[in-house]
Amino acid sequence: MTVDIKVIAYCTVFGCALILVLYKLLRVKMGFLRILGICAVLCVFEVTGIDFTISREKILLGSSGTLTMRCDVTETDIKNIYLIQIRRLKSTTLSGSDPNDWQTLALMEIGTNESPTLTDDITAVAGTKDYVAGGSWDSTTPANTYLSLSINIEKLVCDDARVYRCELIYKSIIIETIIDAKENATFSAYAKPQVTSLVARKNGSIVQGMSPSDMATSEVGDELELTCTANIGSFPGTVIRWNRTSDSASDDEFIIYQPPLGTFDDGFAVSDNQCGYTRVALLKYNISVADANMDNNLAFECYVTVSGDPYGNSTTTENNPKFYTDVYDFITLTSSTIELSTYQPLNTTGMMNGATAVEVLYPLALVVCLFACGIS
Structure with missing residues (x-):
């Protein structure tokens, strides 16, 4: 049986409250400090598990660089890790409440893929996105285990800005139960003008x-x-x-x-x-x-x-x-052409019933010359 980490959290809080009520009303023969100690251990158990981070909150599409997702195991109450994986919603319109809403991108799994591996459903597009899986599986010290996924920002599109999830399935030492811990993260994509x-x-x-x-x-x-x-x-x-x-x-x-x-x-x-x-x-x-x-x-x-x-x-x-x-x-230009045309040589104009300038001026010059000679 696999127990969700949220269920354990709710049970822990309820259990602490119930123990304190019993102590108060029924005066159970148990030291008060001991009860507080048990609650403290349970509360510490509640808030630990995994730490999922994405290197950038905002991405400018088409810019250079690498977007890195990393899922670190922080839980110390681990007997065995069965699976650690990075997933994302198949569509931005899905709520994620159904396990089938999620697509696995990279994982490490006990006994089969203890090395970081891209899943079959993402390998087909791994080249177009430049997906690279990384991480380390440490069965001796489970808290040293982590899984990462790197993506070339230049290859990202608006639709890649979805909800991503880190999921860790492990067996608890304290309660001898298989725990399913999940943590979500996301980033925003901005279009380049x-x-x-x-x-x-x-x-x-x-x-x-x-x-x-x-x-x-x-x-x-x-x-x-x-x-x-x-x-x-x-x-x-x-x-x-x-x-x-x-x-x-x-x-x-x-x-x-x-x-x-x-x-x-x-x-x-x-x-x-x-x-x-x-x-x-x-x-x-x-x-x-x-x-x-x-x-x-x-x-x-x-x-x-x-x-x-x-x-x-x-x-x-x-x-x-x-x-x-x-x-x-x-x-x-037309005005300049007209203006220039008024200064053309007179021999191109018709004067005195078609006579040219030479025909008009030559007799006049001759009369002036004869008049001048007569005076002298």
């Missing part, structure tokens, strides 16, 4: 321009509409931000751009039903003469910055999509 797309429209039509070598073409008066979609991490209050090129920077340098009121929409944070949120932001921008007069091409970038534990001071998305456009001021 990432910009997934940037779509550009000019005057309502989708245009290309995602690189300097494939720029769009715009003119003064055009309206740009940029739609940015991003996984914003695990904090729903995080918004999408914008950068743009400036006249004093090179094409690859961007500065913070704060859109004027009425020209942007932050959208809504939508849960991905795991541990992250998605947001779609909209930016509208009217091309101006100043944009046409820039030394650089006009370009925009959207990005996400998240701060707070476990993101640190700030975590900013990298390799964000950008939109580039070359801007022309066709109105100014």
Whole structure:
């Protein structure tokens, strides 16, 4: 028969209370200090067993490092250890009250697997998660026994943030009963922010321009509409931000751009039903003469910055999509062309019923010359 450690705890408390009541009411011939001593031993028995720890309470998915779970035997009242194992709930929707709700990841078992072993149902995915089992089985001094499980954090996903359990089955020296001790632990997973797309429209039509070598073409008066979609991490209050090129920077340098009121929409944070949120932001921008007069091409970038534990001071998305456009001021160019045309040589204009400038000015010059000679 296997007895749950919680059952023993309840029985211990009830037993102590019953002994004290009997002593008080029936004056049982047993020294009061002796009764307290028995209760003390039982209470010590109640609170010992195993110590289950997880190395991190919060995990930033996609980051580097190792998550380690360790189950240490702390019970001294052990005659034999039969089994020590690390398990987890098969689904986050299960309560764990049913033994079938649990999936065993690693174990050590008397007589068969006294070395740390990954179970058959987890070996199939051990390579994808980089599971590594560790530990030590000490039959001489059972309190030295421990079992550990290490996982590569880069391989973790939101669904891995479940309830984990250390379970120890052993035989007690004091009560000669098989005890089943359990302790649960968990960690929280946080999604890493990432910009997934940037779509550009000019005057309502989708245009290309995602690189300097494939720029769009715009003119003064055009309206740009940029739609940015991003996984914003695990904090729903995080918004999408914008950068743009400036006249004093090179094409690859961007500065913070704060859109004027009425020209942007932050959208809504939508849960991905795991541990992250998605947001779609909209930016509208009217091309101006100043944009046409820039030394650089006009370009925009959207990005996400998240701060707070476990993101640190700030975590900013990298390799964000950008939109580039070359801007022309066709109105100014047309005006300049017209202005220049007024200074063309006169021989290209029709004067005096189609006569050229030479035909008009030559006789006049001849009359002036003859007049001057006559005067002299």
